[in-house]
Amino acid sequence: MSLSLGEEQEELRLLVRTFLDDKATSHRPPPPGTGPQKYDGGLWRQLSGQLGLTGLAVPERFGGAGLGPAELGVVLEEMGRALFPSPFFATAVLAGQTVTHCGDEAAMERWLPDIVSGALTATLATAEPDGSWAADPPATVADRGRDGWVLSGTKTYVVDGHTADLLLVTARCPDGVGLFGVPATAPGLTRTVLDALDPTRPLARIRLGATPASRIGTGDASESLAAVRDLVRAALAAEQVGGAAACLDMAVGHAKTREQFGRPIGSFQAIKHKCAQLLVEVECARSAARFAGSVVGSPGTEAAIAAAVARSYCSEAFTHAAKENIQIHGGIGFTWEHRAHLYLRRAKSSELLFGTPREERARLARLTMSEGAAP
Amino acid sequence: MRLDTSAELDAFRAEVRSFIRTHAPGRKTHAGVRAPAPALVPELRRWIARLHDAGYLGRSWPTEYGGLADPRPEPAFVVAEELARARAWGQIGAGALAAGALLAHGTEQQKHRFLPRLRSGQDLWCQLFSEPEAGSDLAGLRTRARRDGDHFVVDGQKVWTTNAQYADVGYLLARTDPGAPKTRGITAFALDMRAPGVEIRPLREITGTADFNEVFLDGVRIPADRVIGEVDGGWRVAGASLAQERGSVAARSAELLDDLSGLLALAARPGPEGLPPLGDAAVRDRLGRLATRVYVADLMSKAVQSRMAAGTDEPTDPAMVKVFFSDTNLDAVSLGVRLQGLDGLLAEGDDRAVDGGYWQDALLYARAYTIAGGANEVLRTTIAERALGLPREPRS
Missing domain, CATH: 1.10.540.10 (Acyl-CoA dehydrogenase/oxidase, N-terminal domain)
Structure with a gap:
């Protein structure tokens, strides 16, 4: 294990970078108030079926590449850099990793091959209107009806929830927290797209009214969901690193070419020091995210500590980079046409998804104290 | 980690x-x-x-x-x-630095003379680089070395010299060609610290201790065969020797991790009403933020170490580690004092001082890390210009 990429990971990074550079550079922000950015179905099929990205961390027996969170991190760093609009995070990370780690062979056989091929988009719905991500125990209830389980309740902040073909939903069962698969077409299910701060990552509210659902696994799913949450947090941290690096690149590019007072603004120390500080933070963030990517998924507190460190640090590093990028761009950075605001919107939103930095720090304080001393 | x-x-x-x-x-x-x-x-x-x-x-x-x-x-x-x-x-002292210079640029005679004595602890070295008028701008140093037959005669003043009082040999940079552009007229020497005209005065710092010295050089004669590298080629010699200091990248994060353990112990120690600071959510947040930074500093240092091992490191990597470490260290030791409540008022001379006054001293000393070895502001300029390619500022 190393904090530098291996040869094959570096090849993967280049593959994704080239693909995104070729295909995805020109997307403009959607006009204000017109809802979230739509993704390109053709590109989605290419990156899933042809490039095999959705199957990277899926076991080989379901058609995947059998790799893990480190490789997912490589892809997400590049997607975060490009702010690439696609259901990749929801499908490959949220849903793909939940199913891969659910321990239910039938569920894996049913959904993973279609996730790998790109035929199925999916997401995970855990948060509820009370404002907590884990919602443990969930207010959404699962009842056993005559023809199987039915779910009732409301899930919100569901990433790509308005377009996903399959929703994985947590609900309260007699034997603990249950995990369920609900097709988007199920009766009694309504979904509303939200006006999200970040138009490049659509969010939806899902209402379930006695909606039929299939149970995934048996017994309380809290533990496997917690392990998945560490994987999700490591992936999100990698995406944040990419976003921060993109902001730094944009800021430096602008500072080299924009002239005021007869010289490039990047020759002024005030601008230089901002950029240098961002580089330090990007490098630090990348080290933290890569370490998290290399240990999440393995048992023990180290994975939880690494995920908390990565999320707490990368969240703030990205937001800082996004803010400084706008400041360094000056007036042009304040216009809707310029992409700088999209990164700030993504940064601020990513901070809040799946645990705020403050919550991560509280977790870390608890975890480190319980370890007794620094590892 | x-x-x-x-x-x-x-x-x-x-x-x-x-x-x-x-x-x-x-x-x-x-x-x-x-x-x-x-x-x-x-x-x-x-x-x-x-x-x-x-x-x-x-x-x-x-x-x-x-x-x-x-x-x-x-x-x-x-x-x-x-x-x-x-x-x-x-x-x-400067043993590792001097060894780097000698191995890269020393004559065979110098290597045979100095390296065995350095290994055996017989010679302690000190570094005579910084001057009162040449701190961050090291190339602006003014100590003069004039050729006089088979000797050089040195006049000037050095400062921030660690262990000068114990050193046997000084690794000296002095200006031999005042007419040349700043970095081109500097020569490196191995100076016998007991030579006539060398005067060492301890410098007392904000910690109350005297960890550094001022070194005054008044007509000090150095044999010409003690020039390290070429005459007027000292800037390159100094650059090469810095490669020997890479170990410090590893040492700093080990210290931080040790301090983090100390902070956790302080946070669990009962305060005025018998309650440990950890009971306070704001303290937990601050401790969590600090633990994040300490772990990240360690990981960043490990990333740089693995790049060094693979030969893929960048010239600015140590500067980035140093900037992040020194800022984090300042936060860590500040928290160490803060977690003591009113006991934070005491320093090491008082036998009731928490942890023997370690944190109070460390808080004061923390500024050495943000200033020495390139002030963080200077390092940020270097990082911006070398790693990011931002245009240089007009320089005198």
Whole structure:
């Protein structure tokens, strides 16, 4: 294990970078108030079926590449850099990793091959209107009806929830927290797209009214969901690193070419020091995210500590980079046409998804104290 | 946090750790790079010899000068980390820096004269670079060395010299050609610290201790065969020797991790009403933020170490580690004082001071890290220009 990429990971990074550079550079922000950015179905099929990205961390027996969170991190760093609009995070990370780690062979056989091929988009719905991500125990209830389980309740902040073909939903069962698969077409299910701060990552509210659902696994799913949450947090941290690096690149590019007072603004120390500080933070963030990517998924507190460190640090590093990028761009950075605001919107939103930095720090304080001393 | 290493390096680490536990003289009670008490110096000379004999210091040196010709940096990182973790003394003064200069640029005669004495602890070296008018702008140094037959005659003043009072040899930069552009007229010398005209005055710092010195040079004669590298080529010599200081990247994060353990203990210690600071959510948040930064500093240092081992490191990597470490260190030791409540008012002279006044001293000393070895502002300029390619500022 190393904090530098291996040869094959570096090849993967280049593959994704080239693909995104070729295909995805020109997307403009959607006009204000017109809802979230739509993704390109053709590109989605290419990156899933042809490039095999959705199957990277899926076991080989379901058609995947059998790799893990480190490789997912490589892809997400590049997607975060490009702010690439696609259901990749929801499908490959949220849903793909939940199913891969659910321990239910039938569920894996049913959904993973279609996730790998790109035929199925999916997401995970855990948060509820009370404002907590884990919602443990969930207010959404699962009842056993005559023809199987039915779910009732409301899930919100569901990433790509308005377009996903399959929703994985947590609900309260007699034997603990249950995990369920609900097709988007199920009766009694309504979904509303939200006006999200970040138009490049659509969010939806899902209402379930006695909606039929299939149970995934048996017994309380809290533990496997917690392990998945560490994987999700490591992936999100990698995406944040990419976003921060993109902001730094944009800021430096602008500072080299924009002239005021007869010289490039990047020759002024005030601008230089901002950029240098961002580089330090990007490098630090990348080290933290890569370490998290290399240990999440393995048992023990180290994975939880690494995920908390990565999320707490990368969240703030990205937001800082996004803010400084706008400041360094000056007036042009304040216009809707310029992409700088999209990164700030993504940064601020990513901070809040799946645990705020403050919550991560509280977790870390608890975890480190319980370890007794620094590892 | 640790990364998997080879079984061989793990075994080496265990061996070094046990060696330090068994043989290291004393434990450092203060944070940072500090001067040892005079009585400890003879013992430290023997300890430095022992570390070289064991292959723990000077491991990369060619075998003819007593090294193992081991080109890998990892063992040196392990030694630096283990010494820091144990708060043990290592090489004191500028021995590693001088060895780097001699190995890269010294004559055969100089290597045979100085390297064995350095290994045996017989010669302690100090670094005579900074001057009152040349701090961050080192190339602006004014100490003059004039040729006089087969000697150079040196006049000037150096400052911030660690261990000058114990040093046998000084690694000196002086200006030999005042007409040349700043970096081109500088020459490196090995100066006999006992030569007539060398005067050392201790400098008392904000910590109340005298860990540095001022060194006055008044008509000091240095034989011409003590020039290291070319005359007027000293800037390159100084650059090459800095490569020997890479171990510090590893040592700093080991110190931070040790401080984090100390902070956790402080936070769990009952306060005025019997309640530990940890009971307060704001304290937990601050501690969590600090733990984040400490772990990240460690990971960043590990990333740079692995790049150094693979030969893919960037020239600005140590600067980035240093900026992040020094800022984090300042936060860490500030929190150390804050967690003590009113007891934070006491310093080490009071026998009721928490942890022997360690945190108060460390808080004051923390500024040495943000200033020395390139002030953080200067390093940020370097990072911006070299790593990001931002245009240079007009310079005088």
